[in-house]
Amino acid sequence: MGFPRLLRLFPPVLALLVLCQALPLFAEHPDSRPNIRIGIVAPLSGPFASGGSSFLEAATLAVERANADGGVLGRHVEMVVADSQGRVETAKSEAMRLISREKVFAIVGAYLSEETVGVIEASVAARRILVVPVAATAEITDGVKRDYPRYRYVFRVAYSIPQWAALMSEFLRERRVRTYAFVGSGIRWNRELAEALKKNLAASGIVPAYETFYSPRNPAFEPVAVAAAAAAPDILVLGDPGKNSVVFVKRFREGGSAVPILSVGGSLGDARVASTLPLAAPLYVQAAAWRGASETATAYVEAFEKRYGYSPVGYSDTLPHDAVTVLLSAIRAAGRLDTNSVLSSLEKGAFPGVAGTYRFDASHQAAWGTGPWDLRGTVIQWEKDGARIVFPRR
Amino acid sequence: MPPLAQVLLDGLFTGASFALMAAGLALILGVVKVVNLSHGAFFTLGAYVAYVLDTRGVDHPLAAALMAAVIAFAFGVFLGRSFINPVRSHPFSVAVGSLGFAILFEQAAQMLWGPHPISIDLVDPWVAFGGVTIRRWGAASFLLSLGMLGGLALLLSTPWGLPLKLVAEDEEIAGSVGMDVEKIRYLTFGAASAVAAVAGALLAPAVAISPTMGRVPLILSLIVVIASGMEKVWNIFFLAVGLGLLSNLCAYLLAPQWSYLVLLAVICLLLVLRPAGLSAVRAGRDY
Numbered sequence: 001m002g003f004p005r006l007l008r009l010f011p012p013v014l015a016l017l018v019l020c021q022a023l024p025l026f027a028e029h030p031d032s033r034p035n036i037r038i039g040i041v042a043p044l045s046g047p048f049a050s051g052g053s054s055f056l057e058a059a060t061l062a063v064e065r066a067n068a069d070g071g072v073l074g075r076h077v078e079m080v081v082a083d084s085q086g087r088v089e090t091a092k093s094e095a096m097r098l099i100s101r102e103k104v105f106a107i108v109g110a111y112l113s114e115e116t117v118g119v120i121e122a123s124v125a126a127r128r129i130l131v132v133p134v135a136a137t138a139e140i141t142d143g144v145k146r147d148y149p150r151y152r153y154v155f156r157v158a159y160s161i162p163q164w165a166a167l168m169s170e171f172l173r174e175r176r177v178r179t180y181a182f183v184g185s186g187i188r189w190n191r192e193l194a195e196a197l198k199k200n201l202a203a204s205g206i207v208p209a210y211e212t213f214y215s216p217r218n219p220a221f222e223p224v225a226v227a228a229a230a231a232a233p234d235i236l237v238l239g240d241p242g243k244n245s246v247v248f249v250k251r252f253r254e255g256g257s258a259v260p261i262l263s264v265g266g267s268l269g270d271a272r273v274a275s276t277l278p279l280a281a282p283l284y285v286q287a288a289a290w291r292g293a294s295e296t297a298t299a300y301v302e303a304f305e306k307r308y309g310y311s312p313v314g315y316s317d318t319l320p321h322d323a324v325t326v327l328l329s330a331i332r333a334a335g336r337l338d339t340n341s342v343l344s345s346l347e348k349g350a351f352p353g354v355a356g357t358y359r360f361d362a363s364h365q366a367a368w369g370t371g372p373w374d375l376r377g378t379v380i381q382w383e384k385d386g387a388r389i390v391f392p393r394r
Numbered sequence: 395m396p397p398l399a400q401v402l403l404d405g406l407f408t409g410a411s412f413a414l415m416a417a418g419l420a421l422i423l424g425v426v427k428v429v430n431l432s433h434g435a436f437f438t439l440g441a442y443v444a445y446v447l448d449t450r451g452v453d454h455p456l457a458a459a460l461m462a463a464v465i466a467f468a469f470g471v472f473l474g475r476s477f478i479n480p481v482r483s484h485p486f487s488v489a490v491g492s493l494g495f496a497i498l499f500e501q502a503a504q505m506l507w508g509p510h511p512i513s514i515d516l517v518d519p520w521v522a523f524g525g526v527t528i529r530r531w532g533a534a535s536f537l538l539s540l541g542m543l544g545g546l547a548l549l550l551s552t553p554w555g556l557p558l559k560l561v562a563e564d565e566e567i568a569g570s571v572g573m574d575v576e577k578i579r580y581l582t583f584g585a586a587s588a589v590a591a592v593a594g595a596l597l598a599p600a601v602a603i604s605p606t607m608g609r610v611p612l613i614l615s616l617i618v619v620i621a622s623g624m625e626k627v628w629n630i631f632f633l634a635v636g637l638g639l640l641s642n643l644c645a646y647l648l649a650p651q652w653s654y655l656v657l658l659a660v661i662c663l664l665l666v667l668r669p670a671g672l673s674a675v676r677a678g679r680d681y
Contacts, residue, residue, distance in 0.1 A: 045501075047606050049509035186651055217610060218654035220645035222404035222529075227646055230397045243511035243602035250600060254519045255400070255527050267511050267602065276513040 035078040039098035041109030043086035058321035092118030113137035132156040133323035141363040159368040165196035177234035179209040184239025186213035209233040221251040229257035241266025269313030287314025289355040322353030407532025409638020413539040414593040415615035418586035432492040434608025435499040440594025462595035463588040470587025474580030503605040511602035531600035547627040623671020
């Protein structure tokens with residue numbers, strides 16, 4: 001066979017190779033198509049590992065459920081996990097790695113407001129969808145309002161600071177309190193929350209009797225607890241989702257104060273922790289959803305307990321679960337794995353999650369609030385034999 | 395309840411809890427002559443021992459303290475013998491290695507008990523005259539730190555404490571008179587680790603137990619030891635209690651954020667005035 005005859009064979013061989021490459025695109029079986037890769041950025045080590053671990057567990061549950069239901073668009077969903085260590089720079093570089101090296105379709109994360117801002121920069125630069133599950137600072141959705149073409153890839157499932165304050169205010173108004181004390185960790189979103197709450201409640205004549213923020217490095221709990229109790233508020237709002245909230249409750253109750261406490265959620269939503277605290281005076285905890293709030297919420301709690309052996313806290317787990325669920329539902333609704341189509345689907349659609357049905361406004365913020373279509377969240381009260389939903393009243 | 399009296403009493407107790415941690419750290423710094431950054435890990439170990447016993451129905455603080463002391467002593471002796479002694483002439487290696495051990499311990503604790511904060515039942519406080527609350531963990535810290543530091547001061551003033559004093563003063567002389575310097579060092583390391591674990595076990599009901607809980611006490615106790623110096627044991631107690639009172643007063647009268655800043659500012663000032671610590675015989679600058 002001479003060289004010219006070999007050349008004649010080249011086109012059919014090339015066509016065969018192209019056909020072989022293209023065949024998986026026509027296959028119907030989910031396993032034969034490339035996986036949908038979703039990046040998860042969460043603090044899995046360091047001081048915020050507790051929240052990050054809940055985040056990952058709940059996201060895993062959502063992905064497992066989607067795969068058990070046959071995947072999304074006939075494809076298997078795969079999580080690619082990155083540890084942000086609770087650091088802004090690490091979160092940003094890990095998000096960049098997920099995008100450039102791991103080729104994820106979208107990212108869910110991060111956890112803290114500060115690290116989320118870093119992840120936003122990485123995701124918008126690469127035009128990847130980012131669903132923010134927990135972080136509450138205004139900066140996250142401000143970008144979408146300010147510069148839509150650049151920041152349109154960012155969506156937030158969690159309640160924003162003003163929404164959070166509105167939900168808390170409604171609860172406080174219903175409790176008919178006249179004064180409150182705000183005590184929390186001295187971090188950015190907490191100060192924003194205290195300010196938003198003050199503004200929100202001022203119209204109803206509810207005023208702060210005491211307000212302070214402790215340093216996470218040297219919290220000085222005892223004098224804060226003494227001063228808060230001495231101010232004799234009708235209720236104490238505890239703005240700290242971390243382990244320090246547990247220590248503060250212990251100090252406050254040790255001092256003999258019977259002032260009710262409303263926690264923003266997190267560690268105090270953990271049934272194992274709550275069972276060790278004095279509960280003679282009310283301890284309320286805010287959550288996105290709770291067992292008994294709806295059939296979906298109860299099913300989620302039972303699935304979580306079965307899978308991990310303990311109950312979810314209803315905040316740092318529920319919201320990441322819903323963030324993943326919303327993203328996968330939007331991909332399904334779009335009908336194709338294309339960023340613009342999924343983005344459009346997220347903007348226009350309504351997506352059921354554990355906390356209710358998520359709809360995004362013009363700034364890509366999920367609608368939480370008191371309107372008929374809004375997500376409302378829940379407040380529980382810890383009692384000796386478990387939690388009871390006290391808000392919204394049913 | 396008179397708030398200021400309560401704040402002062404709590405400051406006393408908070409300071410005592412700094413002193414409890416600082417006592418062990420000072421012992422290591424004085425005798426073994428290394429900066430042990432794994433000290434906080436032993437505090438955490440003690441708290442987890444208390445938690446494990448509590449989940450098994452043993453909720454007596456002394457049982458937890460005893461068990462924590464035994465386990466931490468064994469770990470401390472192992473660490474002192476296998477790592478600290480061989481590399482102690484390289485201060486940076488010791489610092490990095492002991493920090494590595496602390497991180498390793500945090501990871502192990504996270505794998506064993508999870509990253510979530512856990513808690514054990516809070517013991518009811520006593521209510522004293524005038525409605526002042528005496529927090530039990532505070533009273534325990536105060537009495538134990540007094541006992542520990544008093545015991546150490548007493549030991550150093552008797553012939554029994556001579557080996558420790560001699561090793562601290564001059565290891566070569568101690569070795570030349572037949573003392574097993576290596577053994578004294580690793581036993582001291584074990585004993586100091588046990589003290590940190592006892593502190594963790596006793597304070598466990600008052601705190602949230604988590605893998606990283608030892609970091610803050612480590613920093614505060616390190617500050618106390620460096621600022622007080624190692625020559626006079628009681629200085630550790632007085633400085634710790636003084637800082638506890640100052641921290642609480644600032645938090646109450648100014649704002650909680652100020653307490654840490656003022657505390658650090660006072661320490662910086664102290665170190666500028668007396669770089670070798672409060673108890674240094676001849677205070678002076680390096681220039």
